[in-house]
Amino acid sequence: MADTKEIAIGDIQARGEEIKSDRMSLNVGPSHPTTHGVLRLKMELDGDTITYVDPVIGYLHRGDEKIAENMTYNQFVPYTDRLDYLAPLANNVAYAIAVEKLADLEVPERCQAIRVICCELARISSHLLGLGVFGMDTGAWTPFMYCFTEREKLYDLFEELTGARFTTSYTRIGGVTRDVPEGWLDRVEAFLDEFMRTVDELDKLLTRNRIFYDRTVDIGIITKEDAIAYGITGPNLRGSGVDWDLRRDKPYCGYEQYDFDIPLGSKGDCYDRFLVRLEEVRQSASIVKQAIKKFPPGLWYAEDAKKIYAPSKDKILTSMEELIQNFMLVTQGPQIPAGEVYFEAENPKGALGFYVVSNGGGVPYRLKIRAPSFCNLSILPKLLPGLMLTDVTSVLGSLDFVMGECDR
Amino acid sequence: MNLLQTLDYLTERDSVGHEAYNCPTDKLLEAMTYLKNELGFSMLVDVTAIDNGENADSRFTSIYHLLNIANGELVRIACDCEGNEEPEVPSVTHLWPAADWHERETYDMFGIKFVGHPDLRRILMWDEYEYYPLRKEFPLAGHEVEYPEPDIVERTDLKVKAAPMAGGPFVASTSGPMSKSEPVAKDQSWREYNDKPE
Numbered sequence: 179m180a181d182t183k184e185i186a187i188g189d190i191q192a193r194g195e196e197i198k199s200d201r202m203s204l205n206v207g208p209s210h211p212t213t214h215g216v217l218r219l220k221m222e223l224d225g226d227t228i229t230y231v232d233p234v235i236g237y238l239h240r241g242d243e244k245i246a247e248n249m250t251y252n253q254f255v256p257y258t259d260r261l262d263y264l265a266p267l268a269n270n271v272a273y274a275i276a277v278e279k280l281a282d283l284e285v286p287e288r289c290q291a292i293r294v295i296c297c298e299l300a301r302i303s304s305h306l307l308g309l310g311v312f313g314m315d316t317g318a319w320t321p322f323m324y325c326f327t328e329r330e331k332l333y334d335l336f337e338e339l340t341g342a343r344f345t346t347s348y349t350r351i352g353g354v355t356r357d358v359p360e361g362w363l364d365r366v367e368a369f370l371d372e373f374m375r376t377v378d379e380l381d382k383l384l385t386r387n388r389i390f391y392d393r394t395v396d397i398g399i400i401t402k403e404d405a406i407a408y409g410i411t412g413p414n415l416r417g418s419g420v421d422w423d424l425r426r427d428k429p430y431c432g433y434e435q436y437d438f439d440i441p442l443g444s445k446g447d448c449y450d451r452f453l454v455r456l457e458e459v460r461q462s463a464s465i466v467k468q469a470i471k472k473f474p475p476g477l478w479y480a481e482d483a484k485k486i487y488a489p490s491k492d493k494i495l496t497s498m499e500e501l502i503q504n505f506m507l508v509t510q511g512p513q514i515p516a517g518e519v520y521f522e523a524e525n526p527k528g529a530l531g532f533y534v535v536s537n538g539g540g541v542p543y544r545l546k547i548r549a550p551s552f553c554n555l556s557i558l559p560k561l562l563p564g565l566m567l568t569d570v571t572s573v574l575g576s577l578d579f580v581m582g583e584c585d586r
Numbered sequence: 587m588n589l590l591q592t593l594d595y596l597t598e599r600d601s602v603g604h605e606a607y608n609c610p611t612d613k614l615l616e617a618m619t620y621l622k623n624e625l626g627f628s629m630l631v632d633v634t635a636i637d638n639g640e641n642a643d644s645r646f647t648s649i650y651h652l653l654n655i656a657n658g659e660l661v662r663i664a665c666d667c668e669g670n671e672e673p674e675v676p677s678v679t680h681l682w683p684a685a686d687w688h689e690r691e692t693y694d695m696f697g698i699k700f701v702g703h704p705d706l707r708r709i710l711m712w713d714e715y716e717y718y719p720l721r722k723e724f725p726l727a728g729h730e731v732e733y734p735e736p737d738i739v740e741r742t743d744l745k746v747k748a749a750p751m752a753g754g755p756f757v758a759s760t761s762g763p764m765s766k767s768e769p770v771a772k773d774q775s776w777r778e779y780n781d782k783p784e
Binding site for chain 1: 600601602603604606628629630631632634636637649651655658660662682683684686687688691695708709710711712719720724726728
């Protein structure tokens with residue numbers, strides 16, 4: 179086939195005619211399987227080559243920041259579930275830590291360990307989806323099914339811990355809603371052992387897969403300089419070889435006690451971003467195991483924070499003081515001193531930041547959510563032009579974004 | 587790092603965990619260029635703004651968070667915008683491309699004009715939208731506006747309606763007598779006896 183084509187083109191050239199490619203404008207999304215949500219791309223093509231891209235976002239804009247200004251700190255926790263809805267537990271934790279920093283509140287070690295386990299399980303769950311869907315985008319169906327089977331088990335664990343599979347709302351300012359259930363940690367450990375085998379299989383299915391290789395290697399290269407200039411964070415930044423991980427460089431939640439490696443890409447192409455995620459899943463599993471091993475005793479909330487964390491139910495029902503305390507917390511919200519704080523946590527998608535401005539009282543004056551997916555997508559107008567149309571799926575799959583977080 | 591000595595027009599700003607400075611509008615670009623080129627703040631983490639209230643002296647403050655990836659230093663620069671009705675502040679897109687979308691979002695939500703931005707248009711709301719949602723006078727429920735597609739409106743008479751807020755988020759006020767501090771929705775625009783938001 180290739181030969182006949184070449185001869186045909188040669189004929190045209192021999193006749194002195196110019197080869198012309200069609201220019202067209204193409205709209206992808208907002209509802210399209212490759213855009214993983216409601217991203218819309220307005221593209222201009224020259225033949226199969228992309229010449230111009232204008233991403234249109236905002237289809238999932240719900241005004242979370244406006245909503246936050248109208249409710250108490252704890253009332254906003256369920257809204258954080260709906261930012262990066264593939265890792266709600268990690269969002270809960272990031273939000274709680276931001277407000278606690280403003281209140282200058284230290285949570286006990288046990289609470290920190292629970293939060294670390296939550297964050298890392300959320301990372302595993304989110305990356306599994308990212309890897310599985312990336313495989314599917316490039317034509318491999320099986321890894322997607324493997325990943326979803328594992329995520330289903332994770333959801334069962336989340337349900338046991340928080341009462342909800344998806345919208346967990348697990349943290350409160352000053353702690354978490356409840357302690358880990360009996361035997362839960364053992365079940366997490368059993369899951370991790372089982373799950374490592376699936377990761378190995380996933381590795382074998384994709385990493386040296388010829389089709390996957392051809393569709394990702396040298397495609398969508400983000401240089402180190404570009405990654406930093408565009409504010410890209412998370413696995414996408416590390417895929418470009420920038421050694422930056424908030425868990426190690428600005429430890430929170432006691433991450434400094436755990437021993438883990440930070441995988442880095444060398445080139446910054448789609449394949450590197452895939453490899454980084456694959457290794458991060460393994461590292462997360464190792465962190466969870468370490469956390470379970472030295473799981474500290476004690477309370478899962480800050481006991482002395484009487485104006486911030488609600489007392490336990492049996493005390494509310496039997497003691498006057500706790501009853502009043504609970505009433506004030508429910509009606510007026512946790513009392514946070516005036517000031518402003520910016521805190522960002524290393525979430526599966528990148529650095530999720532909360533900028534909280536408080537005038538005192540139970541309601542934030544302003545709350546800004548710095549969404550990693552928003553920043554990661556902002557490089558598309560630079561990244562896509564010059565690539566082929568088929569590469570769009572690879573690039574979008576490798577960036578692993580969530581529109582719920584991007585649009586807020 | 588002591589910025590106050592080298593850049594004497596900065597004033598210290600209240601912050602938890604890292605340094606923060608106020609910067610006058612006309613010196614913003616100078617300070618930002620210095621921070622980026624001399625002090626190595628290579629990553630612009632975030633741009634946003636605060637609405638200080640309708641009666642405030644300077645109503646809008648734009649906020650920048652910068653990160654030095656080499657040593658992990660984070661700094662916040664706050665800059666009061668010029669003009670209260672049509673606030674303006676210089677754009678930093680030529681220093682950090684990341685500012686492009688962040689400034690568009692801030693313009694979209696607050697109506698702050700970033701002078702020098704190459705393509706300042708709405709990003710989250712649609713282009714025809716006429717309000718700035720994160721300004722304090724904007725009601726939580728929103729305003730009823732025209733649906734942005736004229737041909738659909740012609741056939742269906744569709745409108746973008748204000749959100750039904752009945753039940754809204756309940757928050758008690760912390761001041762005043764007990765009888766007034768019963769938890770009520772902060773935004774009362776949905777109440778039957780109030781005028782519906784327009």
